[in-house]
Amino acid sequence: MFEYLAANEYPGRGIILGKSEDGRAVFAYFIMGRSINSRNRIFEVCKDDIKTKAFDESLLSDPSLIIYSPVRVFGKNTIVSNGDQTDTIYEYLNEQKTFEDALYTRTFEPDAPNFTPRISGLIDIENGLRLKLSILKSDNGNESQSLRFFYNYDNPKCGEGFFIHTYKENGDPLKSFEGEPKKVNLKGNIDKLTESLWNSLNTDNKISLAVRYIDISTGKYDQVIKNKLEGM
Template sequence: MATLVDVVGKCEYPGRGLAIGRDSDGLPFAAYWLTGRSPASQQRELVVSAEEIVVQELGGGGADELRHYTAAIRTEDWFIVGNGTHVSELAGTHADCVDLQVALRNIDYEPDPPIRTPRIFAGAVVEGPELLDVVVGSARSYSADQVQHPSLFLRRSEEATAGVVTTYSGTAAQVTTDGYPSVVSVKVEWESLPDLLWSRLDPSLRVALVVIPLLTDSFEGSILRAR
């Protein structure tokens, strides 16, 4: 099984990526990272509050929903992370007890032709050190008017493993859309991941990264890395 660190560094331009799972000690965590090619994409930051993590423009300038959005939402017993405004939509439907895999079917890929970037997300129920009903998936373009919704469901996340998905898998010069979730191994404690993952992202493209402990019902204790 590939490791999370290897998957994050397997390509030059992963776009945006996320992981959710349990570390080598069995502690639950999530990670979210941003890379960008354009100056506008690189002028972003992750802002952590108690129950949300927001991607916003450096300096608090004008918003663009393709680049600025709520990336993660936490409640007392569940967590959702993703790369766009669909995170808030999925959080709302999940609060109404709609299964995340069912709710995913109503999500479209990003309106950014010709790339048609996948919308990725992960969600789970958090019960102490357990992650239950884990869903990792995406809405990706099959053709100009068809959407695929590949998803991975784990009734229980096993120790030292994580589900992971990225928007791209190519280079900055030749963007290749991805959006296919997979399971990877996590051979370290979650506190080691920020430096390990950050070091595997291309320095000219990396924007920000956050690794989030999920033992508490807030995002306090998250570890950020930024340009």
């Protein structure tokens, strides 16, 4: 995974879900950007949730699509996504509806000509560990058609994860991720995984990274946040 990321200067935003070697649920979420508006962001922790925030409010030109909650916790469910569909999923779970129900009300982002995919994940520790990933994308840039893909992983192996990201590679326009989520190894503790991921992301384009290891029986977690602008 780290070599794969290091060879791709712009995978966009990415979600990894899985299980650590010591049996905890894992998520990692990173954001990248090419414009000043996009790069002017940090992750901010709000209790169990995470929000994106403008680092310098004077440079914020358009908050749509870049200011949102990538992580929210609902009971024993942790929601991770690359947009405000996090809130949609949260609201649907609160109404005793499903992850899939929520995402059938959404589509890819309206940022022509890229039509950035909406990627979403769910960690459910109600009974053991169940993981869900989804990508909603255009049909090769055709905005009249939405392609919806859902992936379910019950009781993943220790040290195994699944990785999905928004863009295939850098370009203009940006092409959407293709294929199934990539199976990846999740070796080592949270600090090792965080550092390896952070160091694999392109130095110019990376913005923020959040990694969380969640105890499946108690819901307690360890978390590490990396913000490029706070480290400068």
